[in-house]
Amino acid sequence: MYATEFQESLKAVEAAREANIACEPARMTAKEKEDLLAAYHPDYKKSEFATLRVGPNKGEAVPRELCELLEANSRIHADDVDLSDVRYDVDVLVIGGGGAGASAAIEADAAGARTMIVTKLRIGDANTMMAEGGIQAADKENDSPAIHFLDAYGGGHFAAKRELLAKLVCEAPEAIAWLNNLGVEFDKAPDGTMITTHGGGTSRKRMHAAKDYSGAEIMRTLRDEVLNRGIPVVDFTAAVELILDGKGRAAGAVLMNMETRELMVARAKTVIIATGGAGRMHYQGFPTSNHYGATADGLVLGYRAGAKLLYADTLQYHPTGAAFPQQIFGALVTEKVRSLGAKLVNRQGRVFMHPLETRDVAAASIIRECTARGMGVDTGSGEAVWLDTPMIERIGGEGTIESRIPAMMRMFMRYGIDIRREPILVYPTLHYQNGGLDINVDGMTPNVENLFVAGEAVGGIHGRNRLMGNSLLDVIVFGRSAGKNAAQTAKTVRPGKPTLAHIGKFDAERAAAGIRTDAVSPRLLPDYTRRSSET
């Protein structure tokens, strides 16, 4: 139930609902999209970026907050750690316990490698757990990996590394089959046909889902499988620095117990960075849909050791973050709400865009509606637009919301808003790190041998924007691939003498560039203490 200040606008939305359901707004032309993005998308706001002065991407612009971390001091000095005192000795060290890390560990274990997961929180405390809408795969008669490729390539502004994207789409059906065989419950018709819908920017209905707990269902199944296999999971322990060997190859990591702060050495033949995204950096002051540990740690670990970043200047702002009530500010409202028929509506009850434009375009369009056009609704903590959820029940029949998006219904019901009867208020929220560490098609970084990367910490799979449902897919496809390849590589690697010399080298480069900073990285966790809001 909304307070009186919203009632006038709410009446306009209700009055226009029938007409809005019937209306099929035009999609924007390529030129319209380009102009809209340039004027309103946060990635185009030059003042929010800084140029890196050290490291492999020296001279390139990244978000100011990320620049500070990439140029920062290590949490340790080389002589804080005795590298001969080895606590863990494995073939494959997986850093991160989300969907990519778990998939990698399962495959590495299946390939016979001694595998270990280290994670700063618990296994499953990850963005994978929070992915709601679904996972793409071209497995229907009217669809093909080639059509999937074109949708994703265009949606990512033709910037994806083609060989990575081709791998993503070609291995997608196999990824779904793998998950299904592990026991993941996908939404199916009685004859076994997968129930699939559109996502923003898809030209075929290829979004597979498990209600709106798609990521949670995948993550809890992967976690269960990791535990069944007896793969060691060292939780509440962060990797704070990579260990290299004399030839500059990855050979382990320095770990830190998050509670006791004890430092430990993990030696490995290959290392997989699967540390996820960066929403908790709150770039440009945005709220985020991400989990508590999303602080770009893997980018920092890789960068300091010499690995290159790709597209680190592009972030995804999910168009529909919850804007009201304040308790769930920034929480994800899944794109599936629009897949099921809900449209975006402004203060006057007018539909102002096609609901299934790509995420960057939709986010920019909402920002324009709330700024230049002055058509936003004042929520008390900012402007927002309506997402008219009751349309779903009108289009799909009563009960559609409860059966297809129960998590959304529950999230708003906790605050007295029944989304079957009332629309909700939304505004873009920081959602996904499009860029990350550069990899080749086997998942290894070109600059640091034996260092693999998988999941959101990778850059280049999607280009400069990602389609809904391609991230759950990428954590599975590239997670599995990294696990297999890291295990294979580990069979022949003979690591040389371990060293942390790259810390001193980076310090010298920083000093030579005239940078003085007290900042240390990786950040590990955001600091929300003694503040009444996260941003």
Added chain:
Amino acid sequence: MEKMVNIYLFGKQYSVPEQLTIMRAMEYAGYQLVRGCGCRNGFCGACATIYRIKGDRELKTCLACQTKVEEGMYIATLPFFPLVKQVYDIEKVSPTQQIMMQLYPEIYACVGCNACTKSCPQSLNVMQYIAYAQRGEFDKCAEESFDCVMCGICSTRCPAGISHPQVAMLARRLNGKYLAPRSAHLENRVQEIHNGTFNELIEALMGKPVEELQELYNHRDIEK
């Protein structure tokens, strides 16, 4: 000026803004959380919490990230609870009642007190899904337990020592793998890809200049 309420974190009093969730209130009070905090959005089950309002007899349970503070709230978080997770090989088990008897025999000691259901922050009918598991009705157990975030609150309240979330996890995997209908179109497509059916199409796309791909993309046909 923000309206403040008094809450008691592990018995100690703090004054916090009334609109905060329990999790945000702990941070406002100065806690840098390491445990008991995961997704912050009600999906991961890290922040199981137990509380009582001063003067009230009833003990309540919730997720700290999904619940607003109230005046006089006595709060204890349960960042870890020793659930029993049995290991098994998903390829070697079969979806019969036998497997529950083997792995989680304690479910047959359920006394029907319904404390699990009353405590569930997701409002699931926990006792009912355990009943389905007892009878080997794994499809029903899977459906009834689907929204479980595995916070473990139910198990803290159970006099029979049942690890409900793990029982449901097993049921869902059995259902997803063995009982739900198979997807023929998916299996066919995997086979086609193995046979190289799409190789030429993909390679042709990969080899095209960007301008040509832009044309194709901007004029592609979109399924209604």
